[in-house]
Amino acid sequence: xxxxxxxxxxxxxxxxxxxxxxxxxxxxxxxxxxxxxxxxxxxxxxxxxxxxxxxxxxxxxxxxxxxxxxxxxxxxxxxxxxxxxxxxxxxxxxxxxxxxxxxxxxxxxxxxxxxxxxxxxxxxxxxxxxxxxxxxxxxxxxxxxxxxxxxxxxxxxxxxxxxxxxxxxxxxxxxxxxx
Numbered sequence: 001x002x003x004x005x006x007x008x009x010x011x012x013x014x015x016x017x018x019x020x021x022x023x024x025x026x027x028x029x030x031x032x033x034x035x036x037x038x039x040x041x042x043x044x045x046x047x048x049x050x051x052x053x054x055x056x057x058x059x060x061x062x063x064x065x066x067x068x069x070x071x072x073x074x075x076x077x078x079x080x081x082x083x084x085x086x087x088x089x090x091x092x093x094x095x096x097x098x099x100x101x102x103x104x105x106x107x108x109x110x111x112x113x114x115x116x117x118x119x120x121x122x123x124x125x126x127x128x129x130x131x132x133x134x135x136x137x138x139x140x141x142x143x144x145x146x147x148x149x150x151x152x153x154x155x156x157x158x159x160x161x162x163x164x165x166x167x168x169x170x171x172x173x174x175x176x177x178x179x
């Protein structure tokens with residue numbers, strides 16, 4: 001073998017060893033961190049997602065879940081209109097929470113192992129609105145008027161000038177003498 005051929009073989013051998021060293025080092029977690037524990041055969045995993053994650057009161061969000069090696073799943077709070085004894089280990093359900101709610105799913109495997117996952121649905125409340133009118137709108141001193149109103153998303157309605165609390169959804173009331 002000539003000196004040039006020997007140098008070429010040595011160069012390619014060094015390149016091969018360098019690439020092999022880099023490939024082997026890349027297989028470990030050198031320089032990084034692995035935040036998930038290694039999976040063992042038969043371990044139970046659970047994933048739960050909400051879509052959309054933010055709704056307005058009265059709207060719905062869909063919870064979607066997947067598991068591996070689970071034989072059953074349960075939810076807290078319980079899912080509406082779903083038989084807790086027949087929940088699929090992978091599935092979805094529509095929810096309409098009245099307030100911001102964090103759903104927790106627990107997946108259980110045949111060996112008793114469990115995994116949990118959570119998803120939060122944020123609920124924005126709708127502000128109340130009210131429409132009110134008076135008939136007649138102009139009265140002479142000592143006269144009266146009838147007030148009519150309707151509201152939405154109100155839990156209480158109070159009219160001042162001595163009338164007080166009234167039905168929150170809608171109603172009419174005659175005023176006393178206006179001076």
